[in-house]
Amino acid sequence: MNSAFSWRITIGKVSPWLLALILGGYIASDRILDISIPITIAGNGNDEGSENLSPALLKVREEFLKIQNEDDRVLIYKLFSGSAEYLQNSSFVGNTGQFDPILGRVQSSYGWEREKYPAFTDAVSEYLVHAGYDEPKDLDGPESRQWFHSIFENLVTAIGNV
Numbered sequence: 001m002n003s004a005f006s007w008r009i010t011i012g013k014v015s016p017w018l019l020a021l022i023l024g025g026y027i028a029s030d031r032i033l034d035i036s037i038p039i040t041i042a043g044n045g046n047d048e049g050s051e052n053l054s055p056a057l058l059k060v061r062e063e064f065l066k067i068q069n070e071d072d073r074v075l076i077y078k079l080f081s082g083s084a085e086y087l088q089n090s091s092f093v094g095n096t097g098q099f100d101p102i103l104g105r106v107q108s109s110y111g112w113e114r115e116k117y118p119a120f121t122d123a124v125s126e127y128l129v130h131a132g133y134d135e136p137k138d139l140d141g142p143e144s145r146q147w148f149h150s151i152f153e154n155l156v157t158a159i160g161n162v
Contacts, residue, residue, distance in 0.1 A: 053157070053158055054127075054130070054154075056123075056126055056127040056130040056131075057127055057154055057155070057157070057158040058158075059123040059126065059127070060120070060123045060124055060127050060155060060158045060159065061158045061159060062123070063117070063119045063120040063122075063123040064076065064120060064158070064159045066117075066119070066120070067117055067120065072116070072117070073159075075110060075111075075112060076112075076120075076159065077156070077159060077160060078110070079106065079107060079110060079112060080152055080155040080156045080159065081152075081156045082106065083099075083103060083106070083152040084149055084152035084153040084155075084156055086102075087099070087145070087148055087149040087152060088149045088153075093139060093148075094138065094139055094140075095136055095137060095138045095139055096133060096135075096136050096137045096139065096148060097136040099148075124155065127154075127155070127158075128151065131151045131154070133151055
């Protein structure tokens with residue numbers, strides 16, 4: 001009986017980040033497959049839409065364009081778009097602080113090293129502070145959930161063109 005109880009506790013702890021990984025990875029990879037059609041990663045010759053970005057997002061875009069490794073660019077796109085999709089479809093995240101461990105686990109599972117591109121990491125951190133992500137907020141209604149989702153959707157927009 002103790003064993004079954006531990007198993008349920010383990011599943012309860014692991015399920016949220018597995019769901020994030022599966023849902024985010026599936027949606028992001030689906031979006032990545034469409035990059036050559038309606039979406040192109042920024043810096044591939046088409047930089048339209050950057051005039052609508054905030055200064056913080058322009059800095060993210062600028063640092064992203066400095067990344068020469070295409071695999072890293074795609075991985076970053078997957079992380080941001082997967083996070084945006086996850087937050088759009090997730091109803092169990094009750095406050096912004098609950099997403100940090102999920103995001104950290106997903107980053108680790110993808111093998112992303114935040115210090116690989118310190119200027120890019122700093123630009124993203126500055127944008128997150130600018131967007132208000134650094135202050136824990138309850139996600140108690142559709143407006144707050146949309147706000148939280150838009151933080152990551154804006155990052156996707158900054159590094160990609162629709």
